[in-house]
Amino acid sequence: GAVVSQHPSRVICKSGTSVKIECRSLDFQATTMFWYRQFPKQSLMLMATSNEGSKATYEQGVEKDKFLINHASLTLSTLTVTSAHPEDSSFYICSATRAGTAAQADTQYFGPGTRLTVL
Amino acid sequence: AQTVTQSQPEMSVQEAETVTLSCTYDTSESNYYLFWYKQPPSRQMILVIRQEAYKQQNATENRFSVNFQKAAKSFSLKISDSQLGDTAMYFCAPHAQGGSEKLVFGKGTKLTVNP
Numbered sequence: 001g002a003v004v005s006q007h008p009s010r011v012i013c014k015s016g017t018s019v020k021i022e023c024r025s026l027d028f029q030a031t032t033m034f035w036y037r038q039f040p041k042q043s044l045m046l047m048a049t050s051n052e053g054s055k056a057t058y059e060q061g062v063e064k065d066k067f068l069i070n071h072a073s074l075t076l077s078t079l080t081v082t083s084a085h086p087e088d089s090s091f092y093i094c095s096a097t098r099a100g101t102a103a104q105a106d107t108q109y110f111g112p113g114t115r116l117t118v119l
Numbered sequence: 120a121q122t123v124t125q126s127q128p129e130m131s132v133q134e135a136e137t138v139t140l141s142c143t144y145d146t147s148e149s150n151y152y153l154f155w156y157k158q159p160p161s162r163q164m165i166l167v168i169r170q171e172a173y174k175q176q177n178a179t180e181n182r183f184s185v186n187f188q189k190a191a192k193s194f195s196l197k198i199s200d201s202q203l204g205d206t207a208m209y210f211c212a213p214h215a216q217g218g219s220e221k222l223v224f225g226k227g228t229k230l231t232v233n234p
Contacts, residue, residue: 034221043210043224044164091162095222106152106214108222110164 001027004096006111013084014119021079021114023094029074030096034108035067038091050077084118091115121146121213123225131231132201139186140196140228142211150216153187153194157207158227167209170194201232 003026013019023033032051036044048069050056056069066088068080077096081088092115095108122145132138144153155167170178170187177185182199194213198205208229212222 038162043226044222046221049221093162093164095164106216106220107154107166107169108214109166110156112161112163 002098002107002109003027004030004094004109004111006092006094006114008114009112010115010117012117012119015085016083018080018082019084019116021081021092021094021116023077023079023096023111025075025096025098025109028096028098030077031074031099032097033071033077034095035069035077035079036093036095038093038113040091044093047079081116084116086118089116089118121148121215121223123211123213123223125209125211125225125228127228128226129229129231131233132198134201134203134232134234136201137197137199138201138230140198140209140211140230142194142196142225144192144194144211144213144223144225146192146213146215148213148215152214152216153185154212154214154222155183155185155194155196156210156212156224157205158210159204159207164210168196198230203232203234206230206232 005024007022035047038044047062048056048058050071052074071077093113095110124143151172153170168180184197186195208227210227211225
C-alpha cells in the first residue's frame with residue numbers, strides 16, 4: 001500500500017507556457033501532500049505543503065503566483081508552473097502522508113517524479 | 120529549525136560487504152522521527168527505514184539497520200550483505216512529529232555497490 005503516482009513523467013514545453021503536474025495517492029487518502037524540486041546531483045528542496053481544501057503553505061523564496069498548487073481532493077494535488085522559463089527546468093517530486101497510526105501519518109510516500117524541460 | 124549533515128558525499132562497497140553511512144542532525148523538537156530514503160537512478164524516492172526518536176531500540180529492516188545515538192544526534196545507516204540494487208543516493212531526514220511537518224533532507228551520500 002501507499003502508492004503515489006505522478007503525471008506526466010516527462011514534459012517539454014516552450015517558454016511562456018503553463019504546465020500542470022498531477023500527484024495522486026492511489027490506495028490511500030492523503031492528509032497532506034508535499035511538492036519538492038530537485039536539481040541535478042542535489043538534494044530535494046521543499047516547495048510547498050498542502051492540505052485538502054486549504055491553501056498551500058509555501059516555503060520561503062518560492063513564488064506562490066508562479067507555482068500554483070491545488071489540493072482539491074484527498075487523493076489529488078496539482079502543481080501548475082505558470083509562464084514557465086528555462087530556469088524552471090527541474091525534477092519535481094510530490095509526496096503524501098496518510099491517516100492512520102502516528103508513524104504512518106508522519107511517513108511521506110513519494111511519487112516517481114516529473115522531469116520538466118522548458119525550451 | 121532542523122539541520123542535517125551527511126559528511127560522506129560518495130562511498131563505494133563491494134558486493135556482499137557491509138557499509139555504514141553517517142548522518143548527524145540538529146533539532147529543537149522533542150518528538151520526532153528519523154528517516155533514511157534511497158533514490159536509485161530511476162529517481163524514485165524509496166523509504167528505507169524509520170526510527171522513532173523516543174525509542175531506544177535501533178530500528179532494523181532486513182539488511183538495513185540504524186545506529187541511533189540520541190544524545191549525540193547521530194543516525195547512521197548500516198547496510199549488510201550489500202547488493203548491486205543498493206546502488207543509490209541515500210538521504211537522511213529528521214521529521215518533527217505531525218503529519219504536516221516537513222522532512223529536512225541532508226545533501227545525500229552516493230553509494231555505489233561494485234560487483
